[in-house]
Amino acid sequence: MDRSMENMENHMERKATRRPQKEDRSFFTKKRGYMDYQILFLVITAFGFGIMMVYSASSYKAVSMGYANYYFALRQAEIGLAGLAGMLFVSKINYRWYKNISRILIFICIVLQLIALSGVTGGESHGASRWIYIGSIGFQPGEIAKIAIAIYTAHICVSDPKNVESLVGLAKSVWPMVILMGLIAVENLSTAVICFVIMVVTIFVACRDLKPLAIMFMIAGVVGVILILTKGYRGARILSFFGKGTEAGDYQNEQALLTIGSGGLFGKGLGQSIQKLGFLPESHNDFIFAIICEELGLFGAICVIALFATLVYRMVYVAFHAPDSFSGLLLTGIIVHISLQAIINICVVTGLVPNTGVPLPFISYGGTSLLFLLCEMGIVLNISRQIKFKVKKTAPGAKG
Amino acid sequence: MYIKDNVLDFLTIRQKNRLKIYILCFTLVLIIATGRLWLVMVKNGDEYTDNATEVQERERSIKAPRGNIYDRNGNVIAANKAVCQISVIRRQIKDEETVIKKLSELLQIDESIVRKKVSKKSSREIIKANVEKETADEIRNLGLDGVVVDEDFSRYYPYDTMASKVIGFTGGDNQGILGLEVSYNDYLTGKNGSINTTTDASGMKIEKNLERRVEPEAGNNLYTTLDINIQQYIEQKALEVKELRNANRVCIIVMNPQNGEIYGLADVPEYNLNEPFVLNYDHAGDTTMDMLNEMWRCFCISDSYEPGSTFKIVTATTAFENGVLNETDNFFCPGYKIVEDRKIRCHKVVGHGSETFREGIMNSCNPVFMEVGARIGVDNFYEEFDKLGLFSKTGIDMPGEATSIFHKKENVGNVELATMSFGQSFQITPIQMIRTVSCVVNGGKLVTPHFGLYVSDSNNNIIERLEFEEEENVISSETSQRMRNLLRDVVAEGTGHNAYVEGYDIGGKTATSEKLPRRSGKYIASFIGFAPVDEPQVLTLILIDEPQGVYYGGTIAAPAVGDIYKNILPYLNIEREEVSDEEEIIYIPDTVF
Numbered sequence: 005m006d007r008s009m010e011n012m013e014n015h016m017e018r019k020a021t022r023r024p025q026k027e028d029r030s031f032f033t034k035k036r037g038y039m040d041y042q043i044l045f046l047v048i049t050a051f052g053f054g055i056m057m058v059y060s061a062s063s064y065k066a067v068s069m070g071y072a073n074y075y076f077a078l079r080q081a082e083i084g085l086a087g088l089a090g091m092l093f094v095s096k097i098n099y100r101w102y103k104n105i106s107r108i109l110i111f112i113c114i115v116l117q118l119i120a121l122s123g124v125t126g127g128e129s130h131g132a133s134r135w136i137y138i139g140s141i142g143f144q145p146g147e148i149a150k151i152a153i154a155i156y157t158a159h160i161c162v163s164d165p166k167n168v169e170s171l172v173g174l175a176k177s178v179w180p181m182v183i184l185m186g187l188i189a190v191e192n193l194s195t196a197v198i199c200f201v202i203m204v205v206t207i208f209v210a211c212r213d214l215k216p217l218a219i220m221f222m223i224a225g226v227v228g229v230i231l232i233l234t235k236g237y238r239g240a241r242i243l244s245f246f247g248k249g250t251e252a253g254d255y256q257n258e259q260a261l262l263t264i265g266s267g268g269l270f271g272k273g274l275g276q277s278i279q280k281l282g283f284l285p286e287s288h289n290d291f292i293f294a295i296i297c298e299e300l301g302l303f304g305a306i307c308v309i310a311l312f313a314t315l316v317y318r319m320v321y322v323a324f325h326a327p328d329s330f331s332g333l334l335l336t337g338i339i340v341h342i343s344l345q346a347i348i349n350i351c352v353v354t355g356l357v358p359n360t361g362v363p364l365p366f367i368s369y370g371g372t373s374l375l376f377l378l379c380e381m382g383i384v385l386n387i388s389r390q391i392k393f394k395v396k397k398t399a400p401g402a403k404g
Numbered sequence: 405m406y407i408k409d410n411v412l413d414f415l416t417i418r419q420k421n422r423l424k425i426y427i428l429c430f431t432l433v434l435i436i437a438t439g440r441l442w443l444v445m446v447k448n449g450d451e452y453t454d455n456a457t458e459v460q461e462r463e464r465s466i467k468a469p470r471g472n473i474y475d476r477n478g479n480v481i482a483a484n485k486a487v488c489q490i491s492v493i494r495r496q497i498k499d500e501e502t503v504i505k506k507l508s509e510l511l512q513i514d515e516s517i518v519r520k521k522v523s524k525k526s527s528r529e530i531i532k533a534n535v536e537k538e539t540a541d542e543i544r545n546l547g548l549d550g551v552v553v554d555e556d557f558s559r560y561y562p563y564d565t566m567a568s569k570v571i572g573f574t575g576g577d578n579q580g581i582l583g584l585e586v587s588y589n590d591y592l593t594g595k596n597g598s599i600n601t602t603t604d605a606s607g608m609k610i611e612k613n614l615e616r617r618v619e620p621e622a623g624n625n626l627y628t629t630l631d632i633n634i635q636q637y638i639e640q641k642a643l644e645v646k647e648l649r650n651a652n653r654v655c656i657i658v659m660n661p662q663n664g665e666i667y668g669l670a671d672v673p674e675y676n677l678n679e680p681f682v683l684n685y686d687h688a689g690d691t692t693m694d695m696l697n698e699m700w701r702c703f704c705i706s707d708s709y710e711p712g713s714t715f716k717i718v719t720a721t722t723a724f725e726n727g728v729l730n731e732t733d734n735f736f737c738p739g740y741k742i743v744e745d746r747k748i749r750c751h752k753v754v755g756h757g758s759e760t761f762r763e764g765i766m767n768s769c770n771p772v773f774m775e776v777g778a779r780i781g782v783d784n785f786y787e788e789f790d791k792l793g794l795f796s797k798t799g800i801d802m803p804g805e806a807t808s809i810f811h812k813k814e815n816v817g818n819v820e821l822a823t824m825s826f827g828q829s830f831q832i833t834p835i836q837m838i839r840t841v842s843c844v845v846n847g848g849k850l851v852t853p854h855f856g857l858y859v860s861d862s863n864n865n866i867i868e869r870l871e872f873e874e875e876e877n878v879i880s881s882e883t884s885q886r887m888r889n890l891l892r893d894v895v896a897e898g899t900g901h902n903a904y905v906e907g908y909d910i911g912g913k914t915a916t917s918e919k920l921p922r923r924s925g926k927y928i929a930s931f932i933g934f935a936p937v938d939e940p941q942v943l944t945l946i947l948i949d950e951p952q953g954v955y956y957g958g959t960i961a962a963p964a965v966g967d968i969y970k971n972i973l974p975y976l977n978i979e980r981e982e983v984s985d986e987e988e989i990i991y992i993p994d995t996v997f
Binding site: 205208209210212261262263264265266267268269278279283297301302305306309312313316317320323324326327328329331332333336339340343344347350351354355356 | 414415418419420422423424426427430431433434436437438440441442444445446448449451452453455456457
């Protein structure tokens with residue numbers, strides 16, 4: 005902390021201005037040096053810890069599927085390292101440039117989502133075609149959509165702030181996102197909900213008048229209930245949460261609780277989980293937090309929660325001091341994305357909310373999710389690079 | 405703070421506050437989640453851990469054999485037989501339908517019941533216990549996945565019906581249900597061992613986890629005071645009497661009056677311990693629980709009856725103890741005695757006339773005892789009852805002992821006192837009767853009737869001698885001596901003469917009590933007898949419930965005891981006395997002269 009502050013101080017002296025300058029729309033950030041190393045450190049920690057836990061949770065499954073025990077962990081590490089490289093690359097890209105592509109990004113996502121829904125690339129996972137396959141590599145366009153929506157929402161809020169404060173203007177602004185979310189909701193309601201919350205919270209933070217947003221929220225609520233009722237397994241999952249469901253839905257939650265409960269204060273020790281031996285489905289994926297609880301105990305679980313809390317608080321810190329409104333709102337979207345996924349995942353695993361397929365950011369096994377999350381963190385880092393500092397009037401040798 | 409002063413912020417205060425609202429919500433949810441984790445992991449952690457272990461572990465239990473029950477000479481009267489237990493492990497089942505079909509077919513259980521058990525969520529479900537070995541082998545040979553056959557023990561009683569009401573039997577879980585199997589259950593029950601294997605979800609053993617093996621501990625053996633020879637003989641005798649007299653039930657208890665050890669307890673009809681749920685008589689229609697309870701019931705312990713004339717022993721003892729009676733006291737019996745407004749009859753309608761007390765007891769004369777009872781008075785009478793253990797349970801080592809029913813002391817008027825003095829208007833259990841009489845004849849020691857002798861471990865080393873309460877000097881040894889002499893006379897010359905066995909010195913008392921309601925023509929004929937008189941070694945009580953035809957205790961009960969003594973006294977090595985010279989018939993062969 006102290007060191008980064010010192011860094012900032014130095015940079016501040018070199019290049020700092022109070023007066024708004026002409027917006028820098030260049031592709032790469034010219035500025036070099038400082039970025040928020042705390043965030044970088046927390047992300048790498050979470051990712052490294054994730055690989056360790058994925059290895060622990062998946063080795064049994066890997067072996068029983070006929071792979072080497074490190075199969076899943078290795079894949080996670082490969083994608084993660086690519087993601088880290090991506091993150092560092094993205095951290096060089098000037099976040100302002102995204103304004104140019106925000107609308108196109110939404111349309112690309114719509115197209116990708118349509119491709120996924122059509123199923124032309126083949127493959128079915130988890131009973132819903134939310135995947136696109138390129139050769140043997142599959143990815144979920146929903147993951148890109150989250151970033152696209154964060155960017156687009158921030159953009160519409162700053163490009164014409166008055167527009168989003170009237171109902172008509174808001175509707176005109178958000179319609180591409182509504183289409184995208186609708187398409188996502190067909191097969192993956194939880195992602196659609198996350199997208200929706202990213203959008204709503206960003207507008208909530210940006211707008212002065214909240215009435216149009218409230219109306220939109222209510223409409224979305226009605227649509228959401230209809231979607232839940234029309235899709236078979238969703239209703240079943242919610243029913244099972246209230247104890248009236250089918251055995252299959254119950255089983256996962258029940259096993260998750262058994263898994264967590266057998267952890268105790270300090271857990272069974274790394275690698276000692278028994279529940280991962282096929283008792284707990286998705287143990288390396290959506291339910292990896294349960295395995296963390298079993299192996300590392302309440303202590304480990306609180307460490308993970310603290311890790312996410314620190315990361316989020318640090319991002320809020322960057323958002324508060326963001327170089328312009330766009331970056332502040334863009335950060336808001338990203339904060340919502342990561343924090344919301346973390347709490348939904350933890351709440352699902354601990355049985356506080358019905359079962360949804362939301363992974364734990366940075367830690368759960370899952371290529372697309374990890375890759376895009378890391379790239380997203382690259383955006384955060386880039387914004388942190390561009391924090392503008394006031395001229396320290398008292399500082400000697402400061403330039404005006 | 406430091407930084408803030410130096411950084412240009414572009415979000416407005418309002419926007420920052422809005423973001424803070426969201427972060428506040430986020431923090432709140434994290435706190436709730438942490439609380440939830442604490443609840444699941446620490447507060448209720450043990451419960452979840454146990455449930456998880458149950459799911460994860462395949463426990464194969466190693467059944468501990470239940471201890472044997474022996475008679476006093478080491479003959480096995482309850483043992484174990486190897487049987488099998490069939491259970492299913494749901495996760496290992498591959499072909500559910502075949503499993504259900506085959507199991508219901510071979511085990512003869514309804515398919516729907518098997519299906520219910522197979523589809524239960526538990527990791528392991530017992531389909532049927534106590535399966536015969538051949539059937540179990542057949543199932544094992546089918547090699548069905550997910551079906552487990554475990555060796556088990558089932559109780560086996562080599563003598564089927566012998567002493568059924570005493571020994572009792574066990575349930576499917578090898579826990580005692582009745583009789584000694586219940587009262588000594590803790591000794592007999594072993595501790596099951598187990599092999600706990602931690603498995604993965606498909607039920608496969610995890611190599612690295614060691615098996616936890618807990619060795620079973622066999623149950624301890626119980627040696628009882630029963631003697632199978634005496635037991636079998638008295639059962640045979642009881643059956644004989646039952647057939648002969650067409651009686652409802654015949655009970656015989658043979659006890660050592662010196663220490664309360666019961667050599668035999670017959671309560672015919674007995675039932676087959678190996679098939680305790682099959683009625684021991686023909687009955688069309690369903691077997692109800694009441695019928696089974698009635699069949700299993702041990703009359704001698706769980707039922708009370710009016711003792712009738714045998715109770716005169718207690719009256720006489722009380723009178724001697726209180727110093728209000730001498731053997732030579734004179735009484736007159738006109739065939740009845742008027743007490744207050746009632747005329748209470750003697751069994752001999754014409755009366756016994758003038759008689760001493762000694763003759764009165766030999767004749768079992770009611771007016772004599774009413775007179776004696778009046779001399780004693782209620783207070784002394786009740787005090788003596790209490791001393792002789794008639795108000796309390798005997799403490800016999802059997803479940804379900806009944807208590808006596810007496811009038812409340814303040815309700816006892818002269819009429820009640822009179823009837824009580826010859827054994828009517830109250831109820832005691834047969835086991836109380838035999839305990840009280842043993843106290844009278846053994847010199848004044850109140851013993852606890854019992855079956856337990858000692859407990860031995862699986863290697864037959866004695867680990868515990870079973871002790872039972874004894875109370876010395878309840879009555880004086882002098883009173884005891886006088887009572888023994890009087891009771892010897894009852895057998896030698898009085899109503900009990902049918903119990904006389906040549907060469908043995910036997911004492912006893914007969915009784916014939918009319919069952920309630922009176923005038924129903926239902927009687928209990930009984931006789932209580934002991935031998936030898938000077939130092940009693942065997943005390944025998946026989947009850948014949950509802951005999952047809954002749955119902956006098958002296959006529960039908962006494963000879964049975966005579967027969968029993970003829971056989972068991974030599975068996976117990978009680979020396980036969982030389983028959984005195986003057987009574988001995990000397991055969992002088994003709995050829996000598």
